[in-house]
Amino acid sequence: MILLLFLSGWFCGLLVNYLSDVLPLRRQLTAPICTGCGEKLSLTQYLVWPRRCPHCGRARLRSWIVEALFAIIPVWLWHSPAQGIPFWVSLILFVYFGVVIVIDLEHRLILHSVSLVGAVIGIFCGVVIHGWKATLLGGLSGLGIMLALYLFGWLFLKVIIRRKEGDERASLEDEEALGFGDVTLNTVLGFIVGWPLNVFAIGIAILAGGLVSLLYLVFKLLTGEYRSFMAVPYGPFLVSGAVIVLYFWKPLLAIL
Ligand SMILES: [Zn+2]
Structure with missing residues (x-):
């Protein structure tokens, strides 16, 4: 159960990161882009590894912070509704x-x-x-x-x-x-x-x-x-x- 909660939280964190990357720069839902240089990123680069832009080398610390926080939120919500x-x-x-x-x-x-x-x-x-x-x-x-x-x-x-x-x-x-x-x-x-x-x-x-x-x-x-x-x-x-x-x-x- 706890693994399922972690995963749902992680998924929500991914969603928050994606929307926060794309919306301010593009104002619409597009393929994932680098917030440094605006180049398109492949899904594996973006979601899995290395999570670093191959064009300008920008790594995204915020992504990890947001996902870590969001992984905890469902666990907390589930235990103290x-x-x-x-x-x-x-x-x-x-x-x-x-x-x-x-x-x-x-x-x-x-x-x-x-x-x-x-x-x-x-x-x-x-x-x-x-x-x-x-x-x-x-x-x-x-x-x-x-x-x-x-x-x-x-x-x-x-x-x-x-x-x-x-x-x-x-x-x-x-x-x-x-x-x-x-x-x-x-x-x-x-x-x-x-x-x-x-x-x-x-x-x-x-x-x-x-x-x-x-x-x-x-x-x-x-x-x-x-x-x-x-x-x-x-x-x-x-x-x-x-x-x-x-x-x-x-x-x-x-x-x-
Ligand atoms: Zn870049």
Whole structure:
């Protein structure tokens, strides 16, 4: 049994790696490609060995990390199942979460295609977990809250830009405090987590994101690399908030 769980996890990890390699560069499902030089790779090179690009020599450490993590996830899910979430629904959700996190960390990007497919997955899984009403209200509130934060961030940036001059102003005009991808992502997470728990998920994400940004800022100040504005990928925090509420809600309540 445990071998079967490992294998299903490994397969999910492969899927996450493949989608995270191909989608940001090609925006569609193609043959596996090298993320370094864009050359096509054969399936055995890509999946089995040597897992190193013959054209530019790029090896992919991330592939191993993702697959190792994903090999453990089904074992954990099987032994401590979350209430109300069927095992196979969890697997689908974790593949989606994995793709969002890897692409956002590597490219600071939340793809529209991923969000669109995510919305279908999210509504489907949401209905299975907590029914239509909580799913739709979760999506709507997730959209509303993030849209408000997005507009607030946009206004805040506009105010800062007014007070800056020259080069710094030009570099700031390309920035976005919160990407619009975060808004679509949070809508999908709203479907999945469901109303009203999704509000707690957003709260956890904002707290965690703020804390990590602060630590990062202090670190940059200490090492003297401080810039006035730095974009942080918020996708991983939003997903973490959702995972904590979905899978660790009971222990969390016990702590509080
Ligand atoms: Zn290559």
